[in-house]
Amino acid sequence: MVVAVAKWQGRKGRPWRRIVAATKRLPPVCGRCGLQIDMTLPPNHRMSYTTGHRRARARGGVASVANARPEHRACNSSAGADVPGRRTQAFRRSQEW
Ligand SMILES: [Zn+2]
Numbered sequence: 696m697v698v699a700v701a702k703w704q705g706r707k708g709r710p711w712r713r714i715v716a717a718t719k720r721l722p723p724v725c726g727r728c729g730l731q732i733d734m735t736l737p738p739n740h741r742m743s744y745t746t747g748h749r750r751a752r753a754r755g756g757v758a759s760v761a762n763a764r765p766e767h768r769a770c771n772s773s774a775g776a777d778v779p780g781r782r783t784q785a786f787r788r789s790q791e792w
Contacts, residue, residue, distance in 0.1 A: 710758075711746075711758055713760075714746060714758060714759065714760050714763045715746045715763070717760040717763070718746045718760070718763045718764060718765050719744075719746075719765075721764070721765055722765075723744060723765055724765060725765060725766050725767045725770055726747060726749065726764035726765060726766050726770075727747065727766050727767070727770035727771070728767065728770050730767070732744045732765055732766075732767055738768075739768075740768065741767070741768050741769040742767050742768065742769060743767070743768045744765060744767075744768075745765075745766050745767070745768045745771045745772075746763050746764070746765065746766070746771075747763070747764055747765070747766030747770070747771040748762055748763060748764075749761075749762050749763070749764055750762055
């Protein structure tokens with residue numbers, strides 16, 4: 696049902712959904728690698744559209760439209776706190792064979 700979407704309160708209840716909507720009005724160009732983002736890809740695709748932070752939350756970035764930008768899922772999830780050498784589980788190996 697559609698109600699589930701309205702109830703969704705991700706990111707600790709911040710108005711993240713509005714921020715995502717705002718970034719979707721921007722050109723779909725990844726803020727990290729500068730390449731275009733294919734909006735037709737499924738959400739779990741590593742090159743799909745996600746909303747990222749200009750400044751990582753771990754470094755004091757806030758969830759606001761000014762601090763958000765389009766990013767590839769792969770670029771976004773590899774961003775982390777921008778600590779060189781620290782390799783987080785970049786993106787789950789969800790290859791669809
Ligand atoms: Zn990218």
